[in-house]
């Protein structure tokens with residue numbers, strides 16, 4: 001029977017989002033959401049939003065939101081691009097900055113698994129650079145790689161390992177002919193953002209999200225900060241695809257959130273202190289857990305990631321597991337509230353005592 005699907009779309013392997021089972025109550029530690037609510041200012045912006053504004057299209061370029069982000073990041077509006085989640089911003093980077101017949105993109109073999117999907121979707125070639133044996137990024141290998149640009153998750157996912165600003169600066173300076181896209185989805189939990197470097201380096205684009213640090217995964221907004229020429233490239237890509245990607249409500253709520261730095265700094269501090277506690281507890285239970293700069297832990301166990309993942313799911317706790325050769329001993333565990341993490345630890349003790 002005719003499927004009506006193009007042979008191109010049939011040939012692709014799409015990204016798989018983290019599961020959201022509805023059969024019971026779960027402690028959800030599988031998609032790196034923030035356990036704390038959006039800021040009171042963001043909530044107020046939502047409550048006081050004038051519904052009549054929804055009759056009209058939003059600002060196509062999200063100018064009010066770009067101004068608020070520019071203020072928070074210490075750049076100008078023309079240095080900021082907003083999209084419908086940082087996934088969309090990252091996706092648009094591919095047609096904006098890479099040629100189909102070019103040298104392509106490079107990224108780590110263990111990193112955000114959406115990158116190869118974006119490249120395949122836009123028919124841009126890519127190569128992967130293995131992480132070092134200690135799970136850190138091999139920056140020397142990236143410098144030597146024959147490519148037009150590098151997608152670098154920092155802190156990396158699922159390892160949680162971060163690259164400090166000084167190291168990043170050296171890396172960007174050493175690679176003037178490569179575009180470095182720093183995906184800083186989890187940077188709020190590390191505090192070493194490369195945004196300030198975008199003023200000096202025209203080959204650096206920093207991509208951030210409202211989903212993690214700003215506790216707004218449900219509203220879908222992300223942004224890029226970089227040289228004005230790069231930002232113009234992203235706008236050209238957007239306007240060939242969707243003129244109004246960021247809706248009016250989202251623009252209002254995110255502008256309020258990004259202006260509430262104190263609230264979010266305090267919430268991130270709670271996540272960081274819980275991260276230290278949970279890591280110590282997991283190590284005590286026999287896990288191997290690299291130091292994390294993020295809001296999740298990369299936890300390996302001799303009994304294997306699948307054993308831990310399944311045991312936890314049976315006990316109502318969701319974590320992320322990938323059944324691949326290099327990741328099969330690990331689970332990625334989002335930092336929850338102390339109460340959620342206690343439930344996780346209780347379940348783990350039960351699983352491991354059997």
Ligand code: PMP
Nearest residue numbers: 085086087112157185209211222
């Ligand atoms: N980058 C990384 C490394 C991520 O883990 C995620 C979340 N899955 C994203 C980008 C996308 O986040 P969002 O689309 O919610 O902004």
